[in-house]
Amino acid sequence: xxxxxxxxxxxxxxxxxxxxxxxxxxxxxxxxxxxxxxxxxxxxxxxxxxxxxxxxxxxxxxxxxxxxxxxxxxxxxxxxxxxxxxxxxxxxxxxxxxxxxxxxxxxxxxxxxxxxxxxxxxxxxxxxxxxxxxxxxxxxxxxxxxxxxxxxxxxxxxxxxxxxxxxxxxxxxxxxxxxxxxxxxxxx
Numbered sequence: 001x002x003x004x005x006x007x008x009x010x011x012x013x014x015x016x017x018x019x020x021x022x023x024x025x026x027x028x029x030x031x032x033x034x035x036x037x038x039x040x041x042x043x044x045x046x047x048x049x050x051x052x053x054x055x056x057x058x059x060x061x062x063x064x065x066x067x068x069x070x071x072x073x074x075x076x077x078x079x080x081x082x083x084x085x086x087x088x089x090x091x092x093x094x095x096x097x098x099x100x101x102x103x104x105x106x107x108x109x110x111x112x113x114x115x116x117x118x119x120x121x122x123x124x125x126x127x128x129x130x131x132x133x134x135x136x137x138x139x140x141x142x143x144x145x146x147x148x149x150x151x152x153x154x155x156x157x158x159x160x161x162x163x164x165x166x167x168x169x170x171x172x173x174x175x176x177x178x179x180x181x182x183x184x185x186x187x188x
Contacts, residue, residue: 009094012094013089013094016087016089016094016097016126016131017087017089017097019130019131020085020087020097020099020124020131021085021087023042023124023131023132023133024082024085024099024101024120024122025082026038026042027039027042027080027133028080028081028082028103029080030042031068031072031078031080032077032078032079032080034072036065036068036069036072039065039068040061040064040065040068042132042133043061043064043132043133043134044061044125044127044132044133044134045060045061046059046060046061046134047059047060047061047064047132047133047134047135047136048134048135048136049064049067049133049135049136049138050135050136050137050138051137051138051139051140051170052137052139052170052171052174053140053159053167053170055159055161056071056138074109074110074162075107075108075109076108076111077108078105078106078107078108079105079106079107080103080104080105081103081104081105082101082102082103083101083102083103083104084100084101084102085099085100085101086099086100086101087099087124094126095125095126096123096124096125096126096134097123097124097125097131098121098122098123098124099120099121099122099123099124100119100120100121100122101119101120101122102118102119103117103118103119103120104116104117104118105118106146109162110162112145113145113146113147114143114144114145114146114160115142115143115144115146115149115152116140116142116143116144117140117141117142118138118139118140118141118143119138119139119141119171120136120137120138120139121136121137121139122134122135122136122137123135139170139171140158140159140169140170140171141158141169141170141171141172142158142159142169143158143159143160144158144159144160145160148160156168156169156173157169
């Protein structure tokens, strides 16, 4: 590979990372504005949306749109914001990338102000010159009514559904590194 080709590839990766960052922000805005056409256009036709809790699962753009119509139908105003993005463009296939997105949300399911900390594990694919979500796996550290925020991290049942059911949070307790740390801590 010549120096010029290497430079061109590096610039393309940087441009892809910037475009994917905009994709991630567009998702947050579309959720907050309940902009279903915009939200749907962010996903590939064969996209997958999933959660470890199985609360939000959909296969294909149409099913994802239907799922968000249902989810956003019980939610009033909300605000999502993203923090760190870790985006890796596949060197062997520059139309593929993976990412990890750390984020928070303020939402109001069933008129109950709620707070969430979450992360998305993503796969991205470039289709017709534009980046899309090919797969999003949404995991919650917590999703609780705002009134419970001060004690949210003191227990494992940190995922409260729109119907009020309490579930174990998706992470960190499920992570092998967390479990190893907890085992080692008990030995000390």
